[in-house]
Amino acid sequence: MLDLNEIRRDPNRIKSALAKRGLDVDFGELLAVDEEYRRSQMRLEQARAERKKVSGRVSELRRSAQPDEILVDQLRGQSQTLGEQIAELEKRAEALSASRQEMLDGLPNIPDDDVPAGGKEANKVVRGSGEPPQPGFVALDHVTLAENLGLVDYKRGVKLGGNGSWIYTGVGAQLEWALLNYFVQTHIHDGYTFILPPHLLTGEAGYAAGQFPKFVEDVYVVERDEQGAPSKFLLPTSETALVSIHRDEILRVDDLPLRYFAYSPCYRKEIGGYRTHERGTLRGHQFDKVEMFQVTTAEQSDAALEELLGKAEALVQGLGLHYRISLLAAGDTSASMTKTYDVEAWIPSIGQYLEVSSVSNSRAYQARRAKIRYRRADGTLSFAHTLNASGLATSRLLPAIIEQNQQADGSVVVPHVLRAWVPERIGPNPK
RNA sequence: GGAGAGGUCGCCUAGUGGCCUAGGGCGCCGCACUGGAAAUGCGGUUUGGCGCAAGCCAUCGAGGGUUCAAAUCCCUCCCUCUCCGCCA
Numbered sequence: 001m002l003d004l005n006e007i008r009r010d011p012n013r014i015k016s017a018l019a020k021r022g023l024d025v026d027f028g029e030l031l032a033v034d035e036e037y038r039r040s041q042m043r044l045e046q047a048r049a050e051r052k053k054v055s056g057r058v059s060e061l062r063r064s065a066q067p068d069e070i071l072v073d074q075l076r077g078q079s080q081t082l083g084e085q086i087a088e089l090e091k092r093a094e095a096l097s098a099s100r101q102e103m104l105d106g107l108p109n110i111p112d113d114d115v116p117a118g119g120k121e122a123n124k125v126v127r128g129s130g131e132p133p134q135p136g137f138v139a140l141d142h143v144t145l146a147e148n149l150g151l152v153d154y155k156r157g158v159k160l161g162g163n164g165s166w167i168y169t170g171v172g173a174q175l176e177w178a179l180l181n182y183f184v185q186t187h188i189h190d191g192y193t194f195i196l197p198p199h200l201l202t203g204e205a206g207y208a209a210g211q212f213p214k215f216v217e218d219v220y221v222v223e224r225d226e227q228g229a230p231s232k233f234l235l236p237t238s239e240t241a242l243v244s245i246h247r248d249e250i251l252r253v254d255d256l257p258l259r260y261f262a263y264s265p266c267y268r269k270e271i272g273g274y275r276t277h278e279r280g281t282l283r284g285h286q287f288d289k290v291e292m293f294q295v296t297t298a299e300q301s302d303a304a305l306e307e308l309l310g311k312a313e314a315l316v317q318g319l320g321l322h323y324r325i326s327l328l329a330a331g332d333t334s335a336s337m338t339k340t341y342d343v344e345a346w347i348p349s350i351g352q353y354l355e356v357s358s359v360s361n362s363r364a365y366q367a368r369r370a371k372i373r374y375r376r377a378d379g380t381l382s383f384a385h386t387l388n389a390s391g392l393a394t395s396r397l398l399p400a401i402i403e404q405n406q407q408a409d410g411s412v413v414v415p416h417v418l419r420a421w422v423p424e425r426i427g428p429n430p431k
Numbered sequence: 432g433g434a435g436a437g438g439u440c441g442c443c444u445a446g447u448g449g450c451c452u453a454g455g456g457c458g459c460c461g462c463a464c465u466g467g468a469a470a471u472g473c474g475g476u477u478u479g480g481c482g483c484a485a486g487c488c489a490u491c492g493a494g495g496g497u498u499c500a501a502a503u504c505c506c507u508c509c510c511u512c513u514c515c516g517c518c519a
Contacts, residue, residue: 048487052500059449062449
């Protein structure tokens, strides 16, 4: 959620910042509703103050030795009339507030100044590991490789979970688990606190992270309340859970930054049909991800973003993968974020880099929704900044690893960092 | 899932319709006393909104209702605890 006071103060600055996302926002209606709301709220408060006075006098009179019944009745009538007015004003103020909130909720975050304007095509490659390597043999794609080596059972996965599901089998499961172990170990070593969150989250958690109301269609809703609003849903990323850990809390500034990481499967509907380019485990309804997360002060968040990017990059490097880092353009940056770097692994078979980590700063946007605040040294309260970064999405790494590390004989060399859990070499399997 | 007991300002607690604009204790922050401290005394200490300010309004788990007036009475929901049932 954006700061309403900012919008009041300088709507044009925010309008031009959002234009970088390709949005033409008109704050006219929002500001009109806001003013109308405040006007009616003021009248409401006056009416309530008045009623308080009147019923206070009733109380006073009734405690006196000889209450003037006529006056009491008169005051009661007055208070009742005020009560009717109050009810009406309340209804009006509530409606205005709801409509103001709805408009506010629909606004995405303001991109940082150094984020390029435009859509995907304007993404900027920041750095990487150079030209993609060329194998000296006919390389297989990850689906064929994984099948040959018995790492993933795609067919039976569909039998079990339908389209968008797979089964990790044998060494494939070991490899997936080894990746998780590697990440967990690294983050613990770096002083991050390990979190295993519930996978079933409440609607409040969905709102706080920015999932609801705008992106309800993307998640699996398991339970709805009487109004039909989602009350329990499966997390699409553990970030959704992490944001809510300190929801409605006032943190001590000395405790910041808070550094967390979580593992969970991610459940997504992924509406849309790009299956042709994203076969196998590249995009499914459920995938594994380790997520890093920080809660910082306003001053710390820029440094925190670089720290998280550095960590994600180090993990990819640790795996020996060919990769690159992109700074996403405003239009490609998710709604809740001001700035996002993608760490992308090279997938030879499709000749593309695919995101294995998304490193983002939400600044106060999520914190404002989640009411995560901290007390500054001077006693004033500020909204915290929240940042998140995959570290990493394992289900996308497996294809990158087996494709990039395949040998001429059809076997795969396992990265050093995983050899505590997986044999040094997988295959070749006899045909 | 069933039965019962509860949810009050960081923590503990008082409060069963009207000086509750929520009292007290602990903790915390000032100030005084002190060589310094302890103890003591005085003052302050939820959060949000509106207002230049004085101040006003809301907030006693959430939402409805009764009433001139609700922390207090009624209804629904959420959560916690105890017991039972079920179960990794």
